[in-house]
Every structure is written in structure tokens, then in C-alpha cells.
Amino acid sequence: MGLLEAPFLFDFEVVSSEDFKFMPMSVRFNLDRFGLRISLAQWQMLPYPDRVLLARFPVDDDTAIEPNFDHALFEMMRTHANVEPEWFTPDADPAWRKVDTVPEGVTHQCGIAGIPLPSNDRWAQLAPFKRYVLAKLSRKPEGNHDFIPAMKEFGLAA
Known part of the structure; x- marks a missing residue:
């Protein structure tokens, strides 16, 4: 499965996430499923096109379907924020x-x-x-x- 054609935003997110100042739920989902954490300040350090790209990753619960979200995020964070995301162990039974x-x-x-x-x-x-x-x-x-x-x-x- 490849990237979505456009960033995934719910209608209720458009006002707060349209400019990608805040993390859309699709990005939060992928952070949680991979066990990664970044702050809002770190998110906002990423260039707008990178934030849009991260919001185009699929929102399927199976990490094997699209394993590149974590790799893309690490590269973006190293390049633009000079940090790496924090790791945590995702809840096995949320x-x-x-x-x-x-x-x-x-x-x-x-x-x-x-x-x-x-x-x-x-x-x-x-x-x-x-x-x-x-x-x-x-x-x-x-x-x-x-x-x-x-x-x-x-x-x-x-």
C-alpha cells in the first residue's frame, strides 16, 4: 500500500490542522502504532511539505502494510530538528x-x-x-x- 493521494484529515480537524500547525489524527495514529513520540514544537520544526507527507501515510493498524512512516519521520527529524523521536512500547491491547x-x-x-x-x-x-x-x-x-x-x-x- 502506498501513500494516500492527499493528507488524511477529518472535517473536524480542518480548522486546527489545515495548515498542519497541529498534528492531524492520522499522524498521531502512526506515531502511536510505531511507538514514537515527538513534541508539538518538534512537529512544527518540520517544513510544511514534510508535515503534509507524513499525513499522507495510510492509517491501517498493520505496521507491516506501510513500514516507512517511522523511517521517514526519523530522517525528517534528524535533518530539520537535529533530534530523533522518542521510542515507547505501544499498548498491546488498547x-x-x-x-x-x-x-x-x-x-x-x-x-x-x-x-x-x-x-x-x-x-x-x-x-x-x-x-x-x-x-x-x-x-x-x-x-x-x-x-x-x-x-x-x-x-x-x-
Whole structure:
């Protein structure tokens, strides 16, 4: 599988990620699946075309499908920021991969936002990347400004 024709952005990300000042969810997903971490400041050190390129990598959960994201990121970070990404061990069984129950963080965010919790069936029907996005947006105890727009975009809220 090759690069996508255009950067992958959800509608709710366009305002915050259109100029790639902030990391799109597709880049966050690939960082997490490869066990890599960079700061926002490091992201912003990368030239705009490099940030766009990183957002064109596929968002498939199988790292064997597109193994070059990590190599591209390392080269870009060395060249433009004179640093390397930090390594961490990815969670072997993250909550977003479970289709039988809505993760606790999503439940909490729904409560904060005052919107109904999706049923387990609706949760299971979501594409894995969308489940990842909602879990990622729900990882902190305070409300996330992108949570409700994401829920609406994914058909889980009115």
C-alpha cells in the first residue's frame, strides 16, 4: 500500500490542522502504532511539505502494510530538528481495539459533553481508526473541544 493521494484529515480537524500547525489524527495514529513520540514544537520544526507527507501515510493498524512512516519521520527529524523521536512500547491491547465495550474515556467525555453514549453495537461498527480517534480525544479527564464534532462526524451524535 502506498501513500494516500492527499493528507488524511477529518472535517473536524480542518480548522486546527489545515495548515498542519497541529498534528492531524492520522499522524498521531502512526506515531502511536510505531511507538514514537515527538513534541508539538518538534512537529512544527518540520517544513510544511514534510508535515503534509507524513499525513499522507495510510492509517491501517498493520505496521507491516506501510513500514516507512517511522523511517521517514526519523530522517525528517534528524535533518530539520537535529533530534530523533522518542521510542515507547505501544499498548498491546488498547481500549479502541475492543469492540465489545465503549472505552471508559469515551463514556466520560460523553458525560461531560451531555451527549448519549454510543451503544456497544454502534461502537463495534466504527472503523478501527475512528475508534482510535475517539479514544485519543478522550484520554484526558477534561473536555476536549474536538470530541463532539468527531462524534457528529462519525454519526454518533446529533
